[in-house]
Amino acid sequence: MKAADQPHRFDHTTHASAPPTPSEGHLSRRLPMSRLALCIACSLPWASAALGESKSTNMTSSELSIEEIIVTSTKRSQSRDDFAGSVTVFDQQWLAQQQPLTLQALAGNTPGFNIIDTGSRNPSPLVIRGLRFAGVDANDLGGDGGSVARYIDDIPLESYYLPPDLQVLDLKQVEVLKGPQGTLYGSSSLSGVVRYETNKPDLEEYSTQLNASVSDTAHSDDTGHSVGLVSNLPIAAGKAAARLVLNQDEVAGFIDNDYLLSGPENDINDERGKQARLSLRWKPVDALTLDGSYHYQDRFVGDRQASNEPFTDDPYGASSRYLQPADTKVEMASISARYEFEHVAATAIHSRYDYTTQRQADQTDFLLGYGEFYSSYDNFSALTQSDFDVTKSSTDLRLASRDDSAPWQWLVGAFYSEDDIEGDIVDLTPGLDKFWGVEDEPLDYYGEQTEHLTETAIYGESTYRFGSRWQVTLGGRYYEQDDDLQTCSMFPLYDRLDGYEPALVCDADNESDDGFLWKASAQYHAQFGSRFYAVYSEGFRRGGSNALPVYIEQNRTYQPDYAEHYELGFLSGDLWQNATVNASLYTIDWQDIQQSxxxxxxPVTINAGAARSIGVELEGRFNLSDHWGLQWGAAYNDATLRIPADDAFDLATPGQSGDRLPGSPRKQWNIGLDSEHQFDAFQVDTLISVMSLGEITTALNSNIANYERLPGFTLLNAHVGAQWGNWYWAVDATNLTDERAITGSRHESEYGPQGRFDIITRPRTLALSVRITL
Structure with a gap:
């Protein structure tokens, strides 16, 4: 029987209102690997000092100052004072106080940035300034949403097959650029960029740090722990060095399940991980720097961070019939060369990203919703298993001016990348084959996907200063992209019941497009270092192929969607002594939105409709005294559907004008109180932080079956550390009030009372850590 004769197997993920992603019981098109395009909404939002500032405990209050922040996400080192746009910079000290560092902590302390937290098993979609159209669900085999690009140094991560819990250690800083960054980063930077910058080898000094920690999580019977090492090894003083990072950790689970067919188990969502990174640096001459790095992560997660309280009457109780583990491995490697001529710096970077994932999920309740074929078997159960391999290689070549004092600054570059995806998904129905008298194997469904993507681009930006007050920046990017996709599927149990030998049915297609993106900004330097700026920018997500049978002529491909972004901003500089206050006002028009x-x-992806996001963001820091500082941020965002899709489309999630975009909170705020105190023999640092996220909706409107309003929540975290000689001790508390907040869900409308679940925040966790420097 052909795939087209089995409609129920091809639309069980089409409740999401963005391009469909492969669910764990179905192989379908996933949004990012196909091309999404010209989304002209790049605005380098406002440079936020709030989290990138450091404190000095030896200054008087009149001497306290905000240290200069260097932004590297602009692909050349640039002072924040020369950057017209919005960027939040997390410095090394703040990052060290986050144990472990999570995307939730980064987003919660960045106004205008939030994640749809799905726990450690699945990737968490990233949302900057409200640009998200897909519904809020489990995100099985999904990605980060395809609208926020993530980089580790200069290694781009593939946006749709991402490790669920990528842990990056030994960081120098993290930068979050808010607003589309299409001219410098191309596709997948529709609404922003998150870039992790690692510590590079020190050519002069030997150093080794050993660290260990133990943790206790509420509602868990287990104890977590981690051990690690960071070692810097000069090989030839001033010429070459290596830096080694090793870590192993176990995270306690807190979800119990009394409904497993294999018997009840506790703490099923435990985690085990190994991380390693080796970095090399060689400077044969002063003008030439060669860098190489290799990153490795292997992580196993036992089950979802989700419970089904209405069914189990237990706020931390799951109801699946099978365990749902995920085992992921990530390997990343890069090599770069930078040569500094008298007036120009030349940089060449080549990188490779490899990601593999194997996982299992309970599919019972979804299939039971399709009637007697399955439910007639009293002992029916089903599970789905998937195996995906993803590689991404990229090359970036660029030239940039070096003289920061010159009135004209410029950057030009060329970029090329290739993505390859191979994967398969199977649905198993134990016992059903024998029940129907087909005693071969209980294989109900098999699907596979192969895809090859390429992107070629040239880009550039140029800044000119007019006197001491004005500067103007113009940027552009020309890109070409190509997507080859093939999907195959078969239904062995159905075929054998009808007397046929199972055979794969394959569909393939190709989609290519090109385009040009613009960016323009103007900045006025007022008195006391304060600045006003205006930004226009464009961004896009690539389009792609729908891989339909040859007899279907319409909607074989879909085009890029794009956005236009306008922003006005103010940065206070030294206008107020010991304080900074930054503000921005923006609007983003999102057009030709990719929908399911x-x-x-x-299931296909189409281009239809338009949305608009309007918002305001505030961020700042106050140095209260010699030893105390207050950092804060707040955002209001109104992201709504402006023009719904035409009724001629058979949409999975039809919208109406004025619908609020799913997963986007209107209100968000954070505040943190930090301190440093020097005593005779030791130094103490503290950080108490609160982050609050407003209500989100899971779909466009209440006419859609899986629509819910998820209440907002507030998390309180605390850190106390003490440095005593070569020893550093710390106590960290996350979710100190033990709030059980729902961050996502899988709805009863498709999965029934037992198959539904709520994804919840990790309960209160207390950790004691120690670090010794040798």
Whole structure:
């Protein structure tokens, strides 16, 4: 029987209102690997000092100052004072106080940035300034949403097959650029960029740090722990060095399940991980720097961070019939060369990203919703297993001016990348084959996907200063992209019941496009270092192929969606002594939005409709005294559907004008109180932080079956550390009030009372850590 004769197997993920992603019981198109395009909404939002400032405990209050912040996400080192746009910079000290560092902590302390937290098993979609159209669900085999690019140094991560819990250690800083960054970063930077910058080898000094920690999580019977090492090894003084980072950790689970067919188990969502990074640096001459790095992470997660309280009557109780583990491995490597001529710096970077994932999920309740074929078997159960391999290689070549004092600054570059994806998904129904008299194997469904993506681009930005007050920046990017996709599927149990030998049915297609993106900004330097700026920018997500049977002529491909972004901002500089206050006001027009629809029972991605995001963001820091500082931020965002899709489309999630975009909170705020105190023999540092996220909706409107309003929540975290000689001790508390907040869900409308669940925040966790420097 052909795939087209089995519509129920091809639309069980089409409730999401963005391009469909492969669910763990179905192989379908996933949004990012196909091309999404010209989304002209790049605005380098406002440079926020709030989290990138450091404190000095030896200054008087009249001497306290905010240290200069260097932004590297602009692909050349640039002072924040020369950057017209919005960027939040997390410095090394703040990062060290986050144990472990999570995307939730980064987003919670960045106004205008939030994540749809799905726990450690699945990737968490990233949302900057409200640009998200897909519904809020489990995000099985999904990615980060395809609208926020993530980089580790200069290694781009593939946006749709991402490790669920990528842990990056030994960081120098993290930068979050808010607003589309299309001219410098191309596709997948529709609404912003998150860039992790690692510590590089020191050519002069030997150093080794050993660290260990133990942790206790509420509602868990287990104890977590981690051990690690960071070692810097000069090989030839001033010429070459290596830096080694090793870490191993176990995280306690807190979800119990009394409904497993294998018997009850506790703390099923435990985690085990190993991380390693080796970095090399060689400077054969002063003008030439060669860097190489290799990153490795292997992580196993036992089950979802989700419970089904309405069914189990237990706020931390799950109801699945099978365990749902995920085992992921990530390897990243890069090599770069930088040569500094008298007036120009030349940089060449080549990188490779490899990601593999194997996982299992309970599919019972979803299939039971399709009637007697499954439910007639009293002992029916089903599980789905998937195996995906993803590689991404990229090359970036660029030239940049070196003289920061010159009135004209410029950057030009060329970029090329290739993505390859191979994966398969199977649905198993134990016992059903024998029940129907087909005693071969209980293989209900098999699907596989192969895809090859390429992107070629040239880009550039140029800044000119007019006197001491004005500077103007113009940027552009020309890109070409190509997507080859093939999907195959078969239904062995159905075929054998009908007397046929199972055979794969394959569909393939190709989509190519090109385009040009613009960026323009102007900045006025007022008195006391304060600045006003205006930014226009464009961004996009690439389009792609829908891989339909040859007899279907319409909607075989979909085009890029794009956005236009306008922003006005103010940065206080030294206008107020010991304080900074930054503000921005923006609007983003999102057009030709990629949405999920159905063509002759096949899920497809179409371009339809438009949305608008309007918002304001505030951020700042106050040095209260010699020893105390207060950092804060707040954001209001109104992201709504402006023009719904035409009724001619068979949409999975039809919208109406004025609908609020799913997963986007209107209100968000954070505040943190930090201190440093020097005593005779030791130094103490503290940080108490609160981050609050407003209500989100899971779909466009209440006419959609899986629509819910998830209440907002507030998390309180605390850190106390003490340095005594070569020893550093710390106590960290996350979610100190033990709030059980729901961050996502899988709805009863498709999965029934037992198959639904709520994804919840990790309960209160207390950790004691120690670090010794040798």
């Amino acid at each position: 629809a159905t063509v002759e029972y096949y």
